[in-house]
Amino acid sequence: MERGSATLDSRPEQTGVLVVGAGAIANEHLRAIQAAGTATLAGIVDVDAGRASASAHANGGARWATDLAEALSWPEVDACIVCTPNHTHGAIGQQIAQAGKHMLVEKPLATTVQDATALVEAFANQHTVLMAAHTHxxxxxxxxxxxxxxxxxxxxxxxxxxxxxxxxxxxxxxxxxxxxxxxxxxxxxxxxxxxxxxxxxxxxxxxxxxxxxxxxxxxxxxxxxxxxxxxxxxxxxxxxxxxxxxxxxxxxxxxxxxxxxxxxxxxxxxxxxxxxxxxxxxxxxxxxxxxxxxxxxxxxxxxxxxxxxxxxxxxxxxxxxxxxxxxxxxxxxxxxxxxxxxx
CATH class of the missing domain: 3.30.360.10 (Dihydrodipicolinate Reductase; domain 2)
Known part of the structure; x- marks a missing residue:
């Protein structure tokens, strides 16, 4: 099984994590990845090329992109941490689910119950993990x-x-x-x-x-x-x-x-x-x-x-x-x- 598929059966020793959104809260998640023993930073995605490249440079020259679909095709990516504005979570989450990746998304899961329900169903259908980042x-x-x-x-x-x-x-x-x-x-x-x-x-x-x-x-x-x-x-x-x-x-x-x-x-x-x-x-x-x-x-x-x-x-x-x-x-x-x- 390819590493990028990331179903529960693949169980990689190291989980490659893609950070989506390079704003302020992403820095907290990036520090957590750096400190984790079983996670590696697979890359950073942001629609702003300057922000994406600056964050990648600050994190050891990590791979970066402005297109999520491109980044999701990287074989090193097993899971995503989404740090984008709340109203984007539904659409981004669906794209990640369809790619067969796991997702930790900054709370809230979505801004509507309909979008949240659709995400729950999409990840359940893919047998991948969906977790909202209620850090408290x-x-x-x-x-x-x-x-x-x-x-x-x-x-x-x-x-x-x-x-x-x-x-x-x-x-x-x-x-x-x-x-x-x-x-x-x-x-x-x-x-x-x-x-x-x-x-x-x-x-x-x-x-x-x-x-x-x-x-x-x-x-x-x-x-x-x-x-x-x-x-x-x-x-x-x-x-x-x-x-x-x-x-x-x-x-x-x-x-x-x-x-x-x-x-x-x-x-x-x-x-x-x-x-x-x-x-x-x-x-x-x-x-x-x-x-x-x-x-x-x-x-x-x-x-x-x-x-x-x-x-x-x-x-x-x-x-x-x-x-x-x-x-x-x-x-x-x-x-x-x-x-x-x-x-």
Whole structure:
């Protein structure tokens, strides 16, 4: 069997990974590939030749192209990591599926439930791995909460209060991330991190999403950069999630986790992984020494290619899209939205 076919039966010792899209987030994935013991960088693709060549040069003179079809024909390519704008994921994913390659795609899986469903079906038909890059699942704090719930320490979770608050992270006002047509809206682009995590933590089926959005940074902003999201599960449990990219000071990230269960409570303070520093330059943080989420995510993806259970199934990626779409619809209507309706 040719190396480029990359079905589960081929099981290459080294997985050749093609990075599609050479923007800022691609750098995180490229560093993870360089550090991985069972992955090699097969090449880089970007529609901008200057960006593709610069990224390839910065990564050891890797092969590069501006045409995805050309790159997918390279025999060294077993899998792809897609780092392109959200609205392109559906079409790019279909092309990768038809080429018989595995795909790790930056969340969300797609910007519509229809496109997400089509991707799930396309990769299932090819018997290749499809995994959405919900990187927060692979950070230490998220794993710690999941483990504490799964081992029964607090009993059955009935309520969660989860907040991730920070400042502006986008390059400028032209960024595609703040264009609701290209990103799908902030609920789908960033808020979905929280919706997915609490659903994963609880292990329950979500029923309704109710969201209020505010434009904190400016009235002309295309997306709501502050979100209050209430997710209710079919078993009656509730998660209250708060996501902001409009807080000040912008360089301080604030995260709080509180989960109440039938036997107790779990609390993770916002400064649990880092230290606050105040000096003549202002306020800052000393980064924590913890697991690299992108590295752990890549290792999980490679393991899935080798036949291990996926750390995030394709169906979970589709469900996350449904929650994000429902959240955006709730902002517009001012009403709770049923997940079945969104799906």
């Amino acid at each position: 699942r692979h950070y230490d704090y998220a794993r710690a909460v999941k483990a504490a719930i799964d081992d029964g320490t607090i009993g059955r979770p009935v309520l969660a209060r989860f907040a991730i608050l920070g400042g502006w992270i986008w390059p400028d006002w032209r960024a595609w991330m703040i264009d609701p047509v290209k990103s799908g809206g902030h609920s789908l682009h960033n808020g979905v991190h929280l919706l997915d995590l609490v659903t994963w933590w609880f292990g329950e089926k979500p029923a309704t999403v109710y969201v209020r959005g505010q434009k904190q940074t400016g009235a002309t902003l295309g997306v709501y950069d502050y979100l209050e999201m209430v997710l209710r599960f079919e078993n009656g449990a509730t998660a209250i999630c708060e996501m902001s990219r409009g807080h000040r000071p912008a360089n301080i990230g604030h995260r709080d986790v509180l989960v109440a269960g039938t036997k107790g409570e779990l609390a993770l303070a916002w400064d649990g992984e880092s230290s606050l520093v105040i000096d003549e330059r202002g306020t800052g943080q000393v980064p924590p020494v913890s697991t690299n989420g992108f590295q752990a995510q890549l290792e999980a993806f490679l393991a899935a290619i080798m036949g291990e259970p996926s750390a995030m199934s394709a169906e979970e990626g589709r469900r996350a899209v449904a929650m994000g779409v429902a959240a955006e619809r709730s902002i517009q209507t001012g009403l709770p939205v049923q997940l079945e309706e969104a799906a």
